Amino acid sequence: MISIANTTKLKILDAAATAFATHGVDQTSLDDIARALGATKGKIYHHFGSKGELVCAIRKHSVQLTLDRVHPYFAAEAPPHEKFHAMAKAHATAMISELAYHRVVVEEMRGSGTGTITDNEHNLRLEITVLQSKYEDMFRSVLASGIAAGQFRDQDLSVTVRSFLMMLHAPIYWYQPRGPQNSHSIAMQLADMALGAVLVTHVKKSVTAIVQ
């Protein structure tokens, strides 16, 4: 948190996130990022131990940003389906609002990363894992309440959480700030879909079927 209060570090993080999100982590050299900053590699290496640490810092920041947006709705008092919808919408809004940071996270979700891993990077990875677990646990908790209340379908929680979170990540792949839809309506639709994905399913008789 102190590290992010540092203005210079944050500028580097922003530039790096933007570049990584645009061209991919592996296709972006530290010289590229430095150029975008109007500086040189020396500046980056003075603040971050390695490229891997830089990526981890972006990932951690991404998770933290998302958590900050979603947690208030988790803490508030509300029935499961309303709470879930609000949290889902907040998550989608986060994806759209800080697109670059979250893109990096998704790209690194496969697991590998760079070959050499510093101690500092290793610790960062652990912290990120802990944060992500805590984050998922919030949703797990709400889902459990909803299932207990008979509103949500009783199914494997791990699969459920990972699945609808992937759906909420969708804007990362296609959202463009200058697109026709505003971010609010997209976030709302995604939240609606996420809620539908967990609710007890109720298929209405088709209108055409009745007509026939």
Place this chain on the structure above:
Amino acid sequence: MISIANTTKLKILDAAATAFATHGVDQTSLDDIARALGATKGKIYHHFGSKGELVCAIRKHSVQLTLDRVHPYFAAEAPPHEKFHAMAKAHATAMISELAYHRVVVEEMRGSGTGTITDNEHNLRLEITVLQSKYEDMFRSVLASGIAAGQFRDQDLSVTVRSFLMMLHAPIYWYQPRGPQNSHSIAMQLADMALGAVLVTHVKKSVTAIVQ
């Protein structure tokens, strides 16, 4: 299609897909793939013009495999919600069954790829785009029918398709062949969730709410 009837090419494709899916495209050298094949780079370059073409071949194969699994259910006669559920389940099953190929597709979804792009690769990319469009159109069509029938929620089709497809991609990130769940139950749950995501939402009164 003729190209894939070639046994040697398919073996290279399999080895490449496995390696790419495990360590990431950029972290995997052609020498690595050749070693996995018990051969050298020469073999690969004899069958594929560049690393980019190899990746494209994997992507195309992935889309084709998925299409082959889903299309029968699209062609069959059934009410929208049943057809959609069957297609979604087939998609999820495809993801799990040919995990490696589909992982490569998702990793390359950001858009960039290698710097140099051969003519051959460019054509492959166009073919892939066409295939993917046709694929999405199938779902778009079913969704339109369901909306017309009053079963599916009337919302932006593009957002809908891209979103629940992302959810169906989820197993790519965490499914392990030796996992506790069998592939069938996971595919079923994902299909259930996808259907719920598009159906007209119907929130049951909470049991606890009634008790209170």
Place this chain on the structure above:
DNA sequence: TTGACAACATACTGATGAGTATGTTTCATG
């Protein structure tokens, strides 16, 4: 049987980029 081509292996080049070693400047502090 011979040449011609497919199907590779071997050995190189060349560029790219992460990381480092070593300046240089600013600035706070004693």
Place this chain on the structure above:
DNA sequence: CATGAAACATACTCATCAGTATGTTGTCAA
């Protein structure tokens, strides 16, 4: 005003690969 350290810039090294150029082997048709 001296001095140290923070905050960079500059100029390297060195390993990694994608791509290429060329050699080798088998096979088949004329």
